Amino acid sequence: VIITQGKYVASAVKPEQYPENDLPEIVFIGRSNVGKSSLINSLTRVNNLARVSSQPGKTQTINFFEVGVKIEEVEGRKAFYLVDLPGYGYAKTGKEKRKIWSKFIEEYFLTSPRLQFVCQLIDIRHDPMASDVEMFEWLVKNNIPVLIVATKADKIGKNARQKNIAAIKRKLGIAEVPVLPYSSLKNEGRSDLLDVIGDSLVE
């Protein structure tokens, strides 16, 4: 699977602002600072794509990027929306703000007919936090397929990796949930993630 292009399309805070093209959507979500922007840039190889409208201090929006891919196995070209959701679990986020966040995100998840799957990012060095577990459980409860991407994999050794991935699975409570280690620094995990994306687009 080869990425042929990536471009910013739109930012939205309500359904009327979602783009009108009915492309399949693949969503990226995670706690603030988990490495989401770095991963999107590493995956698409478009530098600073994920920063277009997410400078700190700006209103948090759902950002849509159109990504083109070439899939060798089927000799086909496909496009999808890479959807970048605002980070959750910010230390300063009060209860009220959290409520607004969830309403806005839930609205997105529940009104996206072409949602393929969600990449939920979790820092490989730490156990998932309460907000990660809550998010994960909500997605599972709503029958939304989830791939856990364990970010910053270069920060720990190979042995610790397996151990930490097992700990993440244990904490999330579902042994069969796929967990993919990823390093944006070394582009590790990139081709595996592209394969998962390619498979979801040809099915």
Ligand code: GDP
């Ligand atoms: P976001 O808030 O989730 O978008 O996180 P960023 O992509 O801005 O990353 C947060 C911090 O983690 C930055 O200092 C990044 O340089 C660092 N970071 C992100 N991904 C990696 C990675 O794969 N390896 C290492 N070593 N650092 C990373």
